[in-house]
Amino acid sequence: MFLQEPEPTRGDLNFSVLGFPVRVHPMFWLMTALMAWSGGEREQPPQELVIWLGVVFVSILVHELGHALAARFFGGQASIVLYQFGGLAMHYPQPRYTWQRVAISLAGPAAGFLLAIVTMILVGATGHRIEFVLDWNPFRWKKIEGLNAALAVHFLMFVNVYWGLFNLLPIYPLDGGQVARNLLVRYDYQDGLRKSHWISVITAVALAVYVWVDSDGQRMLTVLMLGFLAFQNYQELRSPWGSRNPW
Ligand SMILES: [Zn+2]
Known part of the structure; x- marks a missing residue:
């Protein structure tokens, strides 16, 4: 059930990235919004939800592109679906060797970690710094001007590092x-x-x-x-x- 591609619907968003067909099922937006709602114990400004949806969309797409690019590297073809359980990169044929299949699996979280590193470099380039502390939320940074930019950075680090680790x-x-x-x-x-x-x-x-x-x-x-x-x-x-x- 988990790995099965959902049926196409009229609410699907279809496009392609780097030559890979991408389909976004409407349940993706619903479940991602539900996550934001279930995690908040305080009053949320409305733009917070929009930033959250944008960050999760980009992050999961990057994660799946990691899998898809690795599959292509080993001579396969891939397509991507974002749905209620996050993302899915379907690729065929399965590469012959175990290490190749392992590499394709690891490439998803690796792409996310790379996005987190790029985020840290960009934050650093604007004269700010992200620090790691051992806590539920291990990132601190010198206040970035503007609530939206600070939120985007917070969500990007959280999704790409934590979900990457969870996925491993x-x-x-x-x-x-x-x-x-x-x-x-x-x-x-x-x-x-x-x-x-x-x-x-x-x-x-x-x-x-x-x-x-x-x-x-x-x-x-x-x-x-x-x-x-x-x-x-x-x-x-x-x-x-x-x-x-x-x-
Ligand atoms: Zn993955």
């Missing part, structure tokens, strides 16, 4: 989960798939409990999403054909 968790079908699955199946064809689902379940449940306790029940959307991922992987483990015929 070994939970299938996140990018880190795909890496884990590819490596496990490479070294243990019989049992690799089952192991990758177990690692997914354990990681997702442990992190859900941690986020729940650490945030005093606040970050419900993150907890729900981790719970959903754990459940989905558990279902895979129980399905009779899933374990016998992995592909």
Whole structure:
């Protein structure tokens, strides 16, 4: 379900970037707006939502372009869909070697980290500085003139660094989960798939409990999403054909 492309709708936005066809499903905007609404405990100025939608749109597109460019580098073709679960870069044919598939998975988060670095350089070029501190929000910067610019920088750093790191968790079908699955199946064809689902379940449940306790029940959307991922992987483990015929 997670990796399936949604049906085309009349509300779709279609265009192409660097030769890759891109489709934006209307649910993408709805879910992204819902995230902004669920995360705010204070009064939000209306332009905040517009900046948030813009930043998430650009960031997820850059992430998926990372996957698509890597797939093209290994001789494949790719197309991109932004939908309710974020983004999806479909590419074919699957490259032959495990390391190539792993590289394609890692290229998404890597593109996001690169965008965060570019943001830091641009902020630095205007005479400001972003500092890292170990906290839920690890970025501080000398106040940038204008609320909108400050918000855009804050969102860009948050989405590209945090979502990039989240995506690297070994939970299938996140990018880190795909890496884990590819490596496990490479070294243990019989049992690799089952192991990758177990690692997914354990990681997702442990992190859900941690986020729940650490945030005093606040970050419900993150907890729900981790719970959903754990459940989905558990279902895979129980399905009779899933374990016998992995592909
Ligand atoms: Zn990705």
